[in-house]
Amino acid sequence: MTWQQKIDDALTLRRSADALRRRYVVTQGAGRWLLAEGRQYLNFSSNDYLGLSHHPQIVCAWQQGAERFGVGSGGSGHVSGYSIAHQALEDELAQWLGYSRALLFISGFAANQAVITALMGKDDRIVADRLSHASLLEAASLSPAVLRRFTHNDPQHLARLLSAPCPGQQLVVTEGVFSMDGDSAPLAEIHAEAQHQNAWLLVDDAHGIGVSGEEGRGSCFRQQVKPELLVVTFGKGFGVSGAAILCSDSVADYLLQFARHLIYSTSMPPAQAQALRAALAVIRSREGDERREKLAMLIQRFRAGLDIADFTLANSDSAIQPLIVGDNHKALQLAEVLRAQGCWVTAIRPPTVPVGTARLRLTLTQAHECQDIDRLLEVLHGAGQ
Numbered sequence: 001m002t003w004q005q006k007i008d009d010a011l012t013l014r015r016s017a018d019a020l021r022r023r024y025v026v027t028q029g030a031g032r033w034l035l036a037e038g039r040q041y042l043n044f045s046s047n048d049y050l051g052l053s054h055h056p057q058i059v060c061a062w063q064q065g066a067e068r069f070g071v072g073s074g075g076s077g078h079v080s081g082y083s084i085a086h087q088a089l090e091d092e093l094a095q096w097l098g099y100s101r102a103l104l105f106i107s108g109f110a111a112n113q114a115v116i117t118a119l120m121g122k123d124d125r126i127v128a129d130r131l132s133h134a135s136l137l138e139a140a141s142l143s144p145a146v147l148r149r150f151t152h153n154d155p156q157h158l159a160r161l162l163s164a165p166c167p168g169q170q171l172v173v174t175e176g177v178f179s180m181d182g183d184s185a186p187l188a189e190i191h192a193e194a195q196h197q198n199a200w201l202l203v204d205d206a207h208g209i210g211v212s213g214e215e216g217r218g219s220c221f222r223q224q225v226k227p228e229l230l231v232v233t234f235g236k237g238f239g240v241s242g243a244a245i246l247c248s249d250s251v252a253d254y255l256l257q258f259a260r261h262l263i264y265s266t267s268m269p270p271a272q273a274q275a276l277r278a279a280l281a282v283i284r285s286r287e288g289d290e291r292r293e294k295l296a297m298l299i300q301r302f303r304a305g306l307d308i309a310d311f312t313l314a315n316s317d318s319a320i321q322p323l324i325v326g327d328n329h330k331a332l333q334l335a336e337v338l339r340a341q342g343c344w345v346t347a348i349r350p351p352t353v354p355v356g357t358a359r360l361r362l363t364l365t366q367a368h369e370c371q372d373i374d375r376l377l378e379v380l381h382g383a384g385q
């Protein structure tokens with residue numbers, strides 16, 4: 001087989017399974033509206049849950065940060081790329097979430113890769129929820145540690161896997177709010193099972209942070225659980241991008257020595273850190289409460305209005321409201337119908353989700369208005385008939 005055949009075969013296979021992924025060029029992709037291909041759509045595909053991506057104070061903080069620090073950080077944080085802006089953001093995050101330390105990463109993907117690669121060796125075992133994000137499962141399967149997956153949100157199955165003898169350390173991995181299902185993990189039970197076996201817990205709260213809990217502290221705070229390792233990302237509720245790991249002093253010191261994604265990579269621009277500080281201030285303020293309340297109201301409106309004769313209501317009180325269709329082709333078709341009616345939605349197919357559970361992943365955001373939700377429901381019910 002030649003290189004060309006190898007590439008062509010892989011593409012043909014994807015295409016024939018209706019699983020080919022494509023990108024759309026958008027003129028504007030975050031916020032209430034999505035502009036693409038010369039048309040305006042109501043946007044039900046954005047993770048900008050609190051509508052912060054265009055927030056004037058946050059935009060201004062980034063602009064002023066760029067004027068003060070320049071547009072780039074100039075290096076890895078271990079060389080010259082760790083500024084007073086990075087340090088201030090780390091301190092504010094740690095204080096907000098009740099940890100000794102926070103370490104910044106350029107993305108959630110990098111943070112998950114870094115923490116798992118730096119901590120896990122060949123005698124160790126990772127026990128991860130089966131539906132964990134690709135960045136976690138990919139890091140876990142590339143790591144020399146043994147990977148076991150427990151049934152989604154099933155602490156009993158987790159307990160059984162943890163009780164098997166393990167020569168090294170065990171790390172339990174789950175998410176606060178699951179990215180493709182919108183449901184929450186039973187964190188207290190999961191943490192109790194982990195502690196029972198002296199395992200540590202890593203929670204990736206990409207979809208909970210900023211959006212739920214008092215002052216937007218997320219899923220762990222809401223469930224009164226303090227995992228040993230907490231990953232938060234800034235591309236969703238914060239409306240920006242980047243990530244942080246929250247941990248103890250000694251783990252932070254360890255990661256600074258052994259996390260290659262920190263050491264061998266340019267740190268985020270200081271101006272971005274300034275924008276993130278402004279986003280954090282909004283999230284913690286009264287305005288943040290108001291934004292979360294509006295989002296909760298819109299979620300409630302959607303769930304109350306969905307006709308369950310046509311669609312199955314997901315077990316989700318988050319901004320992620322998936323409609324599970326099953327078949328790839330059907331999911332693509334439904335997404336097309338919605339788009340033709342002016343609602344931008346994405347069909348999510350395997351391998352992102354388990355085979356036979358292709359779905360529309362609808363996301364609601366604070367930037368929507370009641371009439372947008374009503375329009376979505378109207379179009380969905382028209383398509384479902």
Ligand SMILES: *Cc1c(COP(=O)(O)O)cnc(C)c1O
Binds near residue numbers: 179204
């Ligand atoms: C989006 C996401 C990530 C990746 O974060 P980025 O900052 O976008 O790289 C990691 N984990 C979960 C659960 C996510 O949903």
